[in-house]
Amino acid sequence: MYYFIEPMTEDDIPEVQQIESQSFTTPWSANTYKREIRNAASCRYLVARGSTTPPPPRAGGGGSPRRLGIIGQIAAALFPSAPGAAPSCPAIGYGGLWLTVDDAHVTTIAVDPQYRGFGVGELLLNGLIDAAYELRAKMLTLEVRVSNASAQRLYIKYGFQPAGTRPRYYTDNGEDALIMWTEAIDTPEYQARLSELRRLLYARLQRQVADKRPAVRVS
Numbered sequence: 001m002y003y004f005i006e007p008m009t010e011d012d013i014p015e016v017q018q019i020e021s022q023s024f025t026t027p028w029s030a031n032t033y034k035r036e037i038r039n040a041a042s043c044r045y046l047v048a049r050g051s052t053t054p055p056p057p058r059a060g061g062g063g064s065p066r067r068l069g070i071i072g073q074i075a076a077a078l079f080p081s082a083p084g085a086a087p088s089c090p091a092i093g094y095g096g097l098w099l100t101v102d103d104a105h106v107t108t109i110a111v112d113p114q115y116r117g118f119g120v121g122e123l124l125l126n127g128l129i130d131a132a133y134e135l136r137a138k139m140l141t142l143e144v145r146v147s148n149a150s151a152q153r154l155y156i157k158y159g160f161q162p163a164g165t166r167p168r169y170y171t172d173n174g175e176d177a178l179i180m181w182t183e184a185i186d187t188p189e190y191q192a193r194l195s196e197l198r199r200l201l202y203a204r205l206q207r208q209v210a211d212k213r214p215a216v217r218v219s
């Protein structure tokens, strides 16, 4: 299975809500997604798709270099987005962020349970980090349930560190939120770390294609 990311459109909302209902207890309404998607000045929402064949090349023959410099070029090489992809490719994950002043706040990220553990969450987080560069954010932040160890591990891998809690933040069960922040993302150190993580992720995704690993979890 080949995985790639695209900007979320309003047509994706039903599929996104399907994944969301399997991932979160307090889902957003379709109108909330529409509002977010339309707020292009400070929001970015992405979907991940899976395809059994390589996604078509980026429109314009591989894509023009983005103004993100080296990070954008690495991302373009490793994670080709496919604006012209076949409409039949299902959405298997999604994520989004807001820019608040100088910081990008990851608002949501989720992968269809059948596709978890194959690098799709990591691919989406990379897309969100690229979006943060595009919006010229200085750092990234998010809240995550204190019990959500798998998501925290993903965030720590990408340089997020715990920075306090919001008591009883989640209204469904009164659970605390852990607040996490990255360091400044425009430093050579962070960019070098990101490049290395992307190299490893790319190798993992390539291996999965070469091994013909099952496209979905079989157990």
Ligand SMILES: CC(C)(COP(=O)(O)OP(=O)(O)OC[C@H]1O[C@@H](n2cnc3c(N)ncnc32)[C@H](O)[C@@H]1OP(=O)(O)O)[C@@H](O)C(=O)NCCC(=O)NCCS
Pocket (backbone or CB within 6 Å): 023, 024, 108, 109, 110, 111, 112, 115, 116, 117, 118, 119, 120, 121, 122, 123, 143, 144, 145, 148, 149, 150, 151, 153, 154, 155, 157
């Ligand atoms: C969190 C989530 C998005 C991860 O997506 P995924 O596609 O399964 O994750 P990946 O396969 O890309 O894994 C990337 C990293 O995440 C962490 N991770 C993912 N699943 C994990 C698990 N079951 N246990 C521990 N760490 C895990 C690891 O650090 C992993 O890297 P590694 O394999 O090198 O150790 C997914 O589990 C999900 O949708 N969860 C429900 C929604 C949710 O909790 N979202 C976060 C809200 S704050």
